[in-house]
Amino acid sequence: MRFLAHRLAALVAVLLAVTALAFGALNILGDPLFNVVGFIASVDCDAVLAGEIEDISGQTAGGRGDCEIVEAARKEHRLDRALPVRYTYWLGDIVRGDFGTSFKNEMPVRQVIAEKLPKTVLLMVVAEVMGVVISIPWAVAAAYRANRRFDRASTVTSFGMLAIPNFAMGIILFYFFVVRWQVFPSRFEDTDLFARLKSMVLPGLTLGLPLAATYQRLLRTDLITTLQEDFVQMARAKGMSDRWIMFRHVLRPSLFSLVTVFGLSTAGLIGGSLVVENIFSIPGLGRAVVEAVIRDDFPIVLGSVVVIATGFVVINFTVDVVYSFIDPRVRRDG
Amino acid sequence: MADRLDLGESAGGNDPLHVPVVEGYPMAALDTTLGRRLGAGFWVSVGWLVVIVTVAALAPWLPIADPNETGYGGRMDRPGWATWFGTDTNGRDMFSRTIWGARVSLTVGFVAIAAGLAIGGTLGLIAGYFRGTADRVISFAFFALLSFPGLVFALLIIAALGSSLKVVCMTLGVLSIAPVGRLARAATLVFAEREFVQASRVLGATHTRIMLRELLPNVLIPMSALALLGMAVTIVAEGALAYLGLSVSDGFSWGKMILLGSAPRTLRDGPWVVMFPIGAMFLTVLALNYAGDRLRQYLDVRELAF
Numbered sequence: 001m002r003f004l005a006h007r008l009a010a011l012v013a014v015l016l017a018v019t020a021l022a023f024g025a026l027n028i029l030g031d032p033l034f035n036v037v038g039f040i041a042s043v044d045c046d047a048v049l050a051g052e053i054e055d056i057s058g059q060t061a062g063g064r065g066d067c068e069i070v071e072a073a074r075k076e077h078r079l080d081r082a083l084p085v086r087y088t089y090w091l092g093d094i095v096r097g098d099f100g101t102s103f104k105n106e107m108p109v110r111q112v113i114a115e116k117l118p119k120t121v122l123l124m125v126v127a128e129v130m131g132v133v134i135s136i137p138w139a140v141a142a143a144y145r146a147n148r149r150f151d152r153a154s155t156v157t158s159f160g161m162l163a164i165p166n167f168a169m170g171i172i173l174f175y176f177f178v179v180r181w182q183v184f185p186s187r188f189e190d191t192d193l194f195a196r197l198k199s200m201v202l203p204g205l206t207l208g209l210p211l212a213a214t215y216q217r218l219l220r221t222d223l224i225t226t227l228q229e230d231f232v233q234m235a236r237a238k239g240m241s242d243r244w245i246m247f248r249h250v251l252r253p254s255l256f257s258l259v260t261v262f263g264l265s266t267a268g269l270i271g272g273s274l275v276v277e278n279i280f281s282i283p284g285l286g287r288a289v290v291e292a293v294i295r296d297d298f299p300i301v302l303g304s305v306v307v308i309a310t311g312f313v314v315i316n317f318t319v320d321v322v323y324s325f326i327d328p329r330v331r332r333d334g
Numbered sequence: 335m336a337d338r339l340d341l342g343e344s345a346g347g348n349d350p351l352h353v354p355v356v357e358g359y360p361m362a363a364l365d366t367t368l369g370r371r372l373g374a375g376f377w378v379s380v381g382w383l384v385v386i387v388t389v390a391a392l393a394p395w396l397p398i399a400d401p402n403e404t405g406y407g408g409r410m411d412r413p414g415w416a417t418w419f420g421t422d423t424n425g426r427d428m429f430s431r432t433i434w435g436a437r438v439s440l441t442v443g444f445v446a447i448a449a450g451l452a453i454g455g456t457l458g459l460i461a462g463y464f465r466g467t468a469d470r471v472i473s474f475a476f477f478a479l480l481s482f483p484g485l486v487f488a489l490l491i492i493a494a495l496g497s498s499l500k501v502v503c504m505t506l507g508v509l510s511i512a513p514v515g516r517l518a519r520a521a522t523l524v525f526a527e528r529e530f531v532q533a534s535r536v537l538g539a540t541h542t543r544i545m546l547r548e549l550l551p552n553v554l555i556p557m558s559a560l561a562l563l564g565m566a567v568t569i570v571a572e573g574a575l576a577y578l579g580l581s582v583s584d585g586f587s588w589g590k591m592i593l594l595g596s597a598p599r600t601l602r603d604g605p606w607v608v609m610f611p612i613g614a615m616f617l618t619v620l621a622l623n624y625a626g627d628r629l630r631q632y633l634d635v636r637e638l639a640f
Contacts, residue, residue: 010477013474014477014478014481017474017478017481018478018481018482021478021482021487022490025490025491025494026490026493026494029491029494029495030493030494030495159620159623159624160616160620162623163566163616163619163620163623164612164616164619165570165573165574165615165616165619166574167573167574167577167589167592168573168592168612168615168616171592171596171601171608171612172612174596174601175601175605175608178598179598179601179602179605180602186598267483270483270486271483271484271485271486271574274485274486274489274578275485275574275577275578278577278578279577279596289486289489290489290578290579290580292493293489293492293493293580294579294580296493298493301489301490301493305486305489305490308483308486309481309482309483309486312481312482312483312486313481316481
């Protein structure tokens with residue numbers, strides 16, 4: 001329990017650090033006032049209101065009217081307060097579920113996220129399922145005849161697969177399956193579950209193949225270790241078939257590292273899904289955030305980033321805790 | 335237990351910048367059959383890297399087309415004798431563009447990882463040598479940085495600062511601080527206990543001298559392998575950003591060429607426009623990964639478990 005409390009404290013600290021980093025990056029590096037009101041933010045309002053600069057309202061930017069807008073925006077977004085104070089208010093809003101509204105179409109950011117997030121999650125689930133489904137038979141086949149031709153070929157293949165950037169992998173798949181052979185739709189089709197899953201095959205494969213390569217390398221090593229055990233000899237002596245031995249006796253005790261890395265790579269998928277959504281036009285969170293960056297829609301950027309980063313931290317935390325229950329040795333070191 | 339850190343396996347994987355935070359699992363499936371030799375593959379990889387760096391560095395003086403000259407060939411010429419890698423929709427020579435694209439990709443990779451080594455290495459050395467409060471603060475900073483999905487962090491910075499070459503290098507440099515720093519810290523922890531460090535201290539050496547003269551050379555050895563792997567990660571990350579249209583607005587890299595060539599119509603009429611930059615990037619990342627992996631095994635830094 002002390003371990004859990006310790007971890008929880010670390011979780012809270014990291015969440016605070018991550019949100020502060022996100023908020024700080026946009027507010028210190030960027031100009032929040034400019035993001036709200038646009039170019040009239042540069043008007044020297046103190047001078048205008050004090051009458052030092054002639055009021056040129058109605059002609060160009062820089063009049064009293066603009067200054068009123070700027071002042072109102074300053075008040076509304078609490079830009080007249082110190083940064084830590086604003087961070088506290090902002091964090092309070094976030095915790096209550098208020099992410100602000102989009103600059104461009106006035107939609108609540110919360111609604112945008114609620115609409116986009118499920119697609120990103122679906123993509124990640126499809127990718128993980130594909131990774132596991134491909135890697136297990138692949139690893140078993142490779143370990144069954146370790147260091148023979150198939151094993152060597154698959155080591156080379158998986159090493160190569162890990163050197164293909166995911167966006168390149170996505171484009172290669174897109175080229176063959178969408179442009180050349182037209183097996184899959186070029187955009188996300190949201191008509192029914194079947195269409196949704198069909199649209200997810202290529203994006204899932206793009207993310208799933210490198211996962212499968214990682215899992216295969218890992219599982220193969222563990223399978224080879226397990227194959228050295230005496231009970232395998234025993235099973236063989238009893239005359240069980242090789243297939244039965246591999247899948248029923250050897251596979252289960254070898255899954256340990258795979259389970260761990262499975263959790264960790266789920267967190268890693270977040271960055272990948274961001275890219276892949278843009279290749280296959282999936283209207284998920286990753287696409288939304290990239291579009292928002294390009295259109296300078298800061299509330300969407302900040303909201304999505306906070307959701308993504310929180311998801312990332314929470315997944316890592318969960319894996320960490322689950323892992324410590326499977327393997328109590330970790331608790332001492334942690 | 336030393337911090338576990340994995341960069342090699344993840345290069346080109348899903349989140350190129352994601353480094354797992356949890357300690358205590360054997361991710362690297364080390365191939366032990368090769369033993370303590372660098373092997374031919376290592377030298378082939380290094381050879382490719384030397385070629386690509388040389389060609390990229392000498393690009394302005396090579397007898398190749400101007401990469402921005404539209405109408406150098408016809409529109410969408412197939413690869414052939416006149417234009418080795420074909421031309422793009424504007425008739426620009428893809429061979430020349432692939433070489434010029436390497437300049438940006440490699441520069442970003444090199445500058446970012448150099449910054450990571452300088453800053454992360456220094457912080458890691460300080461954390462590992464002084465321990466105590468300094469260690470706790472620095473380690474938490476590393477942990478917080480690693481808790482942010484890398485690509486998302488980069489998006490955030492670019493959203494705020496725009497996407498010039500300087501910003502992209504800086505962002506990816508900041509992202510490489512934590513992984514490098516953790517390894518430097520782990521290595522320092524190991525070496526700081528050794529006799530030669532104690533001897534130096536007994537002889538009255540200052541902290542600075544011990545860190546620079548005794549620890550740094552030893553810590554640099556495992557970091558050289560990490561630098562190669564990290565450069566691969568950074569090149570992929572820059573590519574991903576460029577593909578999203580968020581990198582180096584003042585020039586073009588392989589990633590941006592891939593973006594330009596990946597419109598469905600361009601892809602249908604001229605797949606070579608994306609395939610050559612993809613190929614160049616693939617070979618470079620593969621070479622960096624392989625050379626880094628071999629170097630890591632050769633140096634046998636498994637006691638540091640990265």
